[in-house]
Each structure stands twice: as C-alpha cells, then as structure tokens.
Amino acid sequence: MTTDRTPLTRTELANLLTDAAQSVSVILTAEYPTAATRSYLHPVLGALAAGPRVVDELNDRLEEFVAAEPRPATPAGLFALASYASALGWLTESLAELTASVDEICTRVGIPTEPSDPAVATSGDTERDDEFDFAFSALELQAIRTAAEAAGLAPDDYVEVLSQSLLAASRITDACMEISSGLLEDAAYVLDEAGDQIWLGDGPKGLPTLVRSLLARMEAAE
Numbered sequence: 001m002t003t004d005r006t007p008l009t010r011t012e013l014a015n016l017l018t019d020a021a022q023s024v025s026v027i028l029t030a031e032y033p034t035a036a037t038r039s040y041l042h043p044v045l046g047a048l049a050a051g052p053r054v055v056d057e058l059n060d061r062l063e064e065f066v067a068a069e070p071r072p073a074t075p076a077g078l079f080a081l082a083s084y085a086s087a088l089g090w091l092t093e094s095l096a097e098l099t100a101s102v103d104e105i106c107t108r109v110g111i112p113t114e115p116s117d118p119a120v121a122t123s124g125d126t127e128r129d130d131e132f133d134f135a136f137s138a139l140e141l142q143a144i145r146t147a148a149e150a151a152g153l154a155p156d157d158y159v160e161v162l163s164q165s166l167l168a169a170s171r172i173t174d175a176c177m178e179i180s181s182g183l184l185e186d187a188a189y190v191l192d193e194a195g196d197q198i199w200l201g202d203g204p205k206g207l208p209t210l211v212r213s214l215l216a217r218m219e220a221a222e
Contacts, residue, residue, distance in 0.1 A: 014191035021183035036150040043169035083186040083208035094175035101168035182209035
C-alpha cells in the first residue's frame with residue numbers, strides 16, 4: 001500500500017536537492033550546433049535547447065515527490081519541498097526571459113525571413129569603419145566583418161545582436177549558478193545533524209536559500 005511508504009530520510013531529501021542542482025548545472029555547459037548564418041545566437045542556443053528539458057525533468061521529479069505517500073510533512077521534508085519548488089519556479093521564469101530575449105533578437109534580424117544578400121548588407125559600411133576601429137583590433141574587426149557577412153548583416157547590426165545574445169546568456173548563466181548553489185546549500189542544511197530542528201516558520205534563517213533570495217529581490221524592487 002502506498003500509505004505504508006516510509007517518509008524520505010534527510011539523506012534522500014538532500015540527494016533530491018543535489019540532483020536538481022546538478023541538472024540545473026547542465027544548462028551552463030550545454031552546446032548546440034550553430035550555423036554560420038546564425039552565429040550571433042551561439043551564446044544562447046545551448047541554454048535555450050537544454051533548459052526546457054531540465055524544467056520538464058525537474059517538474060516530473062517534483063510531481064513524484066509531492067504525490068508520494070505519505071506526503072512530505074516533516075520540517076525537513078517541507079523545507080526541501082520549498083527549496084525545490086522555488087528553484088523550479090525561478091528556473092522557469094529565467095528561461096521565459098531568455099526565450100523573450102531570443103525572440104527580440106530574431107525579430108531584430110528578420111528571422112524567419114531569408115538573410116539578405118551579403119553584398120547588400122555590407123555596402124555602405126565604410127562610413128562606420130572608424131567607429132569599429134575604436135572598439136576592436138584589426139583582427140577582431142575582420143572576424144566581425146566575416147561573421148556579419150555570413151549572417152547577412154551589416155557589421156554594426158551584427159555587433160548589436162551579438163551583444164544582446166551575450167547579455168541574455170550572462171543572465172541565464174547567473175540565474176542557473178545561483179539556483180544550483182542555492183539548492184546545494186539547502187541540501188547541506190537538510191543533511192546536517194541539526195536538520196531535525198528545521199522549521200520553516202523560524203524567521204528568515206529557517207527559509208530555504210532561494211526563498212530568502214527571492215524575498216530579498218522583492219524587497220529591493222519595492
């Protein structure tokens with residue numbers, strides 16, 4: 001009978017959070033083959049491809065965790081549940097922001113329309129060469145021009161969308177690192193011998209790391 005199932009031990013709860021942290025970390029190293037015509041999207045494609053799979057995986061685990069009988073009711077179990085749920089929510093929101101950023105980039109370059117003729121895209125750029133000279137070395141400038149030509153974009157347009165892509169990649173990287181480290185901190189707290197004393201209502205220190213981080217962000221935004 002499912003009602004006779006033994007509640008998860010602190011070790012099992014800690015492993016649940018640790019496994020989730022490792023899954024989130026996969027997003028940081030995910031790679032996705034990028035065509036030269038879309039090289040400006042390379043910084044974000046790995047996370048964009050791996051992120052939804054990780055969210056689905058974590059969501060399935062959460063459903064199993066909550067559906068198990070008896071359901072989490074101990075202080076340690078509720079603490080782990082709050083940590084896991086906040087991590088999943090934060091990751092889902094971060095990936096939604098990443099998707100929105102990629103949509104903006106695609107709109108900016110005209111995807112899914114066909115790339116324009118490189119000869120047309122690079123024409124009239126002479127007046128803007130001096131601007132690039134201030135920011136890039138000759139070798140970097142040539143690489144930008146080559147990549148821009150392959151993508152069917154003017155060099156300054158290419159730099160703009162690549163910058164947007166790098167910024168979006170930086171944001172999802174920061175989010176994943178904070179989520180992963182927060183889960184690991186909470187796993188260590190649950191596993192600690194003092195875990196029996198975990199109590200969610202015992203002030204801010206009794207809340208999971210990511211919950212405290214989210215509350216701090218909300219207070220800062222007010």
